[in-house]
Amino acid sequence: MPILSVNKLSKSFGGLMAVSNVSMELEQGELVGLIGPNGAGKTTVFNLLTGMYQPTSGIITLYRDQKEEQIQGLKPYTICKKGIARTFQNIRLFRDLTVLDNVRIAMNKNVKYGLLSSFFHSRSYSDEEKEMLDNSIHLLEILKLDHKKDELAKNLPYGEQRQLEIIRALATNPCILLLDEPAAGMNPAETAQLTEMIGWIRENFKLTILLIEHDMSLVMKICERIYVLDYGMVIAEGTPAEIKSNKRVIEAYLGEEM
Amino acid sequence: MVKNIVNASGNSKWLSLAGKWITLLLTLVIVQVLISANIINDYIFSTLVTIGVNIILAVSLNLITGFTGQFSLGHAGFMSIGAYTCAIITLRYSTVFGFVGGVIAGAVFAAIVGFFVGLPTLRLKGDYLAIATIGMAEIIKILFRNVLEDITNGAAGLSEIPQFNNWIWLFVFTAGTVILISNFIKSSHGRACISIREDEIAAEAMGISSTKYKVIAFVTGAFFAGIAGALYSSYFYYISPDLFGFQKSIDILVIVVLGGMGSISGSIISAILLALISTYLQSFPELKMIIYGVLLVVIMQFRPQGIMGSKELSLSLLKKWTEGIKGRNGGAA
Numbered sequence: 001m002p003i004l005s006v007n008k009l010s011k012s013f014g015g016l017m018a019v020s021n022v023s024m025e026l027e028q029g030e031l032v033g034l035i036g037p038n039g040a041g042k043t044t045v046f047n048l049l050t051g052m053y054q055p056t057s058g059i060i061t062l063y064r065d066q067k068e069e070q071i072q073g074l075k076p077y078t079i080c081k082k083g084i085a086r087t088f089q090n091i092r093l094f095r096d097l098t099v100l101d102n103v104r105i106a107m108n109k110n111v112k113y114g115l116l117s118s119f120f121h122s123r124s125y126s127d128e129e130k131e132m133l134d135n136s137i138h139l140l141e142i143l144k145l146d147h148k149k150d151e152l153a154k155n156l157p158y159g160e161q162r163q164l165e166i167i168r169a170l171a172t173n174p175c176i177l178l179l180d181e182p183a184a185g186m187n188p189a190e191t192a193q194l195t196e197m198i199g200w201i202r203e204n205f206k207l208t209i210l211l212i213e214h215d216m217s218l219v220m221k222i223c224e225r226i227y228v229l230d231y232g233m234v235i236a237e238g239t240p241a242e243i244k245s246n247k248r249v250i251e252a253y254l255g256e257e258m
Numbered sequence: 259m260v261k262n263i264v265n266a267s268g269n270s271k272w273l274s275l276a277g278k279w280i281t282l283l284l285t286l287v288i289v290q291v292l293i294s295a296n297i298i299n300d301y302i303f304s305t306l307v308t309i310g311v312n313i314i315l316a317v318s319l320n321l322i323t324g325f326t327g328q329f330s331l332g333h334a335g336f337m338s339i340g341a342y343t344c345a346i347i348t349l350r351y352s353t354v355f356g357f358v359g360g361v362i363a364g365a366v367f368a369a370i371v372g373f374f375v376g377l378p379t380l381r382l383k384g385d386y387l388a389i390a391t392i393g394m395a396e397i398i399k400i401l402f403r404n405v406l407e408d409i410t411n412g413a414a415g416l417s418e419i420p421q422f423n424n425w426i427w428l429f430v431f432t433a434g435t436v437i438l439i440s441n442f443i444k445s446s447h448g449r450a451c452i453s454i455r456e457d458e459i460a461a462e463a464m465g466i467s468s469t470k471y472k473v474i475a476f477v478t479g480a481f482f483a484g485i486a487g488a489l490y491s492s493y494f495y496y497i498s499p500d501l502f503g504f505q506k507s508i509d510i511l512v513i514v515v516l517g518g519m520g521s522i523s524g525s526i527i528s529a530i531l532l533a534l535i536s537t538y539l540q541s542f543p544e545l546k547m548i549i550y551g552v553l554l555v556v557i558m559q560f561r562p563q564g565i566m567g568s569k570e571l572s573l574s575l576l577k578k579w580t581e582g583i584k585g586r587n588g589g590a591a
Binding site: 052075081086088095097104105107108111113117118119120125 | 447464
């Protein structure tokens with residue numbers, strides 16, 4: 001059963017086709033990789049899926065709770081509320097806030113108490129705030145960052161900042177998680193740890209994950225299926241083994257044989 | 259064991275809450291007694307009114323500029339709406355009910371204007387928003403001066419406004435504003451506002467509608483600025499459009515920046531400090547603005563983040579400071 005299907009998605013900036021006619025399908029619970037050379041349009045695809053950019057044409061359909069819904073062109077916060085969460089290639093944490101606040105802010109969309117409650121700290125305020133605090137701490141505990149909950153996000157080491165970004169995305173309670181180069185700038189040991197964490201999250205949170213990555217050790221190890229983009233087009237799709245031996249992929253990465 | 263700790267923290271929470279209310283009540287009563295005994299004379303009391311009004315203005319602008327990160331230079335415009343509304347109402351209905359109704363009506367009017375101004379302009383960012391808000395305040399000023407002349411008496415302004423504002427009203431509204439806005443900041447909606455200041459794109463990606471929360475902050479700020487204006491007009495007898503010009507908006511911004519963007523206690527401290535300095539320098543009128551200016555330059559030079567930065571004054575912070583001073587002294591010995 002698909003959870004997200006993308007049909008002939010295109011985006012042009014002036015005369016440049018950054019993404020053209022990209023079609024892809026994510027099955028419920030799958031872990032899919034999106035790879036391609038620099039400038040192939042991977043992050044643009046993410047920005048289209050999350051509403052940061054408006055597509056020039058094409059349809060994105062989300063299947064959730066037995067409903068299908070077209071989500072192309074919606075605002076980022078609406079798409080997040082519908083269950084697609086993301087991380088950013090160049091980390092975008094709330095740097096001057098604590099780890100705990102970073103996580104709590106991501107839970108804002110579930111808040112039911114109104115503005116008046118927040119001014120007067122009514123009973124529903126205290127109940128929901130307590131629940132939110134407990135949930136945040138629980139989330140930080142299971143992903144092993146609770147000992148840093150009162151640190152400012154900017155003071156975390158690089159690897160933990162990446163980890164916090166993933167935790168923050170999980171706090172929005174998504175059904176699809178988009179990870180934009182989660183291993184960028186990490187050393188091999190950190191990458192191995194991250195690989196394990198992504199697998200664990202997917203098992204325990206019953207998530208569908210789409211991941212952009214340059215680190216082939218990570219992609220080949222955990223992805224079940226891979227889409228390869230080049231010049232904004234999907235040039236190959238298949239299992240890691242198929243992709244490794246695909247002629248067009250090798251050409252795209254290494255250049256044609258003379 | 260765990261249960262005990264939870265209970266203890268629950269108790270200390272209640273204690274600190276009770277402590278706060280007792281402090282507030284004591285301040286209210288002591289100052290009232292001093293006023294009755296004429297130790298606080300009219301001159302000192304007018305400084306107190308200025309301080310109270312400035313605290314409300316600074317804390318409400320801080321919500322917009324310091325916490326939500328939207329640079330607004332039109333706060334005096336909202337203040338003038340509150341001032342005129344309350345003055346016009348109390349000139350017709352010169353009773354306490356007229357006054358309270360005037361304060362509330364002024365605040366609501368300011369909030370409504372804030373909503374309709376905020377909805378289109380808050381899509382602008384940084385400098386552009388600042389310029390749009392200057393324009394908004396100028397329009398309001400001209401409305402009061404030229405367009406609504408029949409009820410506002412134009413450039414000559416309104417005089418002989420009945421004086422209902424006294425220490426108790428001033429204190430209730432000032433403390434109320436501070437408490438309500440600090441409560442808001444500590445709620446999930448408040449954190450959503452702060453996240454927009456930190457990183458608007460990331461906030462949107464986390465499900466936070468930035469337009470919604472910017473408008474909420476703007477409307478709330480305008481509401482309380484309206485209260486400040488009403489309290490002002492109900493004490494100082496006289497208002498005119500020129501009192502609420504660009505200069506006034508800048509004065510409010512100076513209090514916020516000096517106290518620290520994103521610190522409510524900073525805004526309070528700097529509102530008090532600036533009022534005291536300006537009262538103290540009253541006897542040297544020619545030097546007053548020079549000293550005031552030099553002071554601002556010096557403080558910004560050595561503490562660009564403002565007096566408090568984005569921290570709040572609290573017991574634990576005080577403890578840290580005194581420990582720091584002790585530690586330094588110990589090192590010297």
